[in-house]
Amino acid sequence: MRLRTYLPKTLFGRMLAIILVPMILVQVITVFIFYERHWDTVTRYMASSLASEISLLVDEIGATPDNSSLELGTKKAKQYFNFAITFEPEAILTQPPQLHSPSYAESIFRKSLEARLTYPWALDVISHDDWIFVDVQIGDGILHVAAGKKRLFSSTSWTFLGWTISTSILLFFVALGFLRGQVRPIHRLANAARQLGLGRTAEDFRLEGAKEIRLAGRAFQAMRHRINRQMNERTSMLAGVSHDLRTPLTRMRLNIALADPSSDVKAIDQDIEEMEQMIEGYLSFARGEGAETAREARFDKIIRQIVESYSGAHPGRLRLIMPAGEFPPLEMRVQAIRRAIDNLVSNALRYAGSAELRLKIVEDEMVLFIDDDGPGIDPEHYAEAIKPFIRLETSRNKQTGGTGLGLSIASDVILSHGGELTLHKSPLGGLRILVKLPI
Numbered sequence: 001m002r003l004r005t006y007l008p009k010t011l012f013g014r015m016l017a018i019i020l021v022p023m024i025l026v027q028v029i030t031v032f033i034f035y036e037r038h039w040d041t042v043t044r045y046m047a048s049s050l051a052s053e054i055s056l057l058v059d060e061i062g063a064t065p066d067n068s069s070l071e072l073g074t075k076k077a078k079q080y081f082n083f084a085i086t087f088e089p090e091a092i093l094t095q096p097p098q099l100h101s102p103s104y105a106e107s108i109f110r111k112s113l114e115a116r117l118t119y120p121w122a123l124d125v126i127s128h129d130d131w132i133f134v135d136v137q138i139g140d141g142i143l144h145v146a147a148g149k150k151r152l153f154s155s156t157s158w159t160f161l162g163w164t165i166s167t168s169i170l171l172f173f174v175a176l177g178f179l180r181g182q183v184r185p186i187h188r189l190a191n192a193a194r195q196l197g198l199g200r201t202a203e204d205f206r207l208e209g210a211k212e213i214r215l216a217g218r219a220f221q222a223m224r225h226r227i228n229r230q231m232n233e234r235t236s237m238l239a240g241v242s243h244d245l246r247t248p249l250t251r252m253r254l255n256i257a258l259a260d261p262s263s264d265v266k267a268i269d270q271d272i273e274e275m276e277q278m279i280e281g282y283l284s285f286a287r288g289e290g291a292e293t294a295r296e297a298r299f300d301k302i303i304r305q306i307v308e309s310y311s312g313a314h315p316g317r318l319r320l321i322m323p324a325g326e327f328p329p330l331e332m333r334v335q336a337i338r339r340a341i342d343n344l345v346s347n348a349l350r351y352a353g354s355a356e357l358r359l360k361i362v363e364d365e366m367v368l369f370i371d372d373d374g375p376g377i378d379p380e381h382y383a384e385a386i387k388p389f390i391r392l393e394t395s396r397n398k399q400t401g402g403t404g405l406g407l408s409i410a411s412d413v414i415l416s417h418g419g420e421l422t423l424h425k426s427p428l429g430g431l432r433i434l435v436k437l438p439i
Helices: 011-061 067-081 104-116 156-197 211-258 263-287 299-311 334-351 379-386 406-416
Strands: 084-089 121-124 131-138 141-148 295-297 318-321 330-332 355-362 365-372 420-425 431-438
Touching (some): 011 067, 011 104, 011 131, 011 156, 104 121, 156 211, 211 263, 299 318, 299 355, 330 334, 334 355, 334 365, 334 406, 334 431, 379 406, 379 420, 406 420, 406 431
Parallel strands (some): 318 355
Antiparallel strands (some): 121 131, 131 141, 420 431
């Protein structure tokens, strides 16, 4: 199992993890050292000190206490140790049942009492919230010693934990606000790049954030302006060339119409028609179908309509395989996508006996497989076949038609929607066209 499977997928999540993981580890190590060193040492010291004071007091009173020794011991206990002691004569000590699991401090205190008291004793730490009671059997009675719980149970550990947790939470929210401010311009830049990649209008945005992010945003805006200018210049240039070429072609067609019919005139007319088709193909490639407005549409519905349109003219030659269930709508230029897929399907049926379309969702992409059983294209020519104005003689010639722009126009349309068109070897023996569109 790869580690990246468990890592956050977003930049914000990963930056937050970079801050939080070391901070949590530092807090855990600090708390561990505190409990192992400081808290353990302080607890042992407090338990040993309290047990020593009780032992000293018992030794001061003696094994057979009288009124004077009890009075003196009570005075010293109050003055020096802040103990409250009473003596119950003619009483027999009984060990109370253990009704709770002893804490670490209580266990250390019991061990300290065992090491210092030579008389039978009993300990009670739960019957009162503020006092610890130690009963010692001396002489013919029981000496009751009451000491404050703060002499044994320190609140330092809880104070330390409280400050640790509260400061960690405070730092977490401070880091959260700081990271949001740093990620926001990156997210804005990513959205603008995605809009440009999908062929949509990407508006200018305010440059903010770190120096590197502002530089990336400024470079992106300059790139977007250059791309838009080049696209406009390309379209304008080809539109002007088309207009200039169509004028003499129109005069030539009029002259041919007035000329006497002959084989030469017929050949010239066919050349003129071929030139007009080539000019229209060049213009379609230059425009890139960019004038159409994008809207939400069902890609699976478009595929079904295309397959149905071929079912009458090519019965049994085209098959559609699509899983049951709803496909999410995509924002697209519907007519451009329809013409691109229709062009790919018509090419598959033109050069093959049968074709197969399969549509499915893979992660965050909608994937369309167009397979045929035709002669296909050699793998070394896959990249060349998608380039504009390239005609592969094994599949395209003047008898079959084409200007070498079919795959290029389709690929241009798919790329303008943020997708990808690639060629592969088909399981049917011919060519596989793989179309990916982001969801």
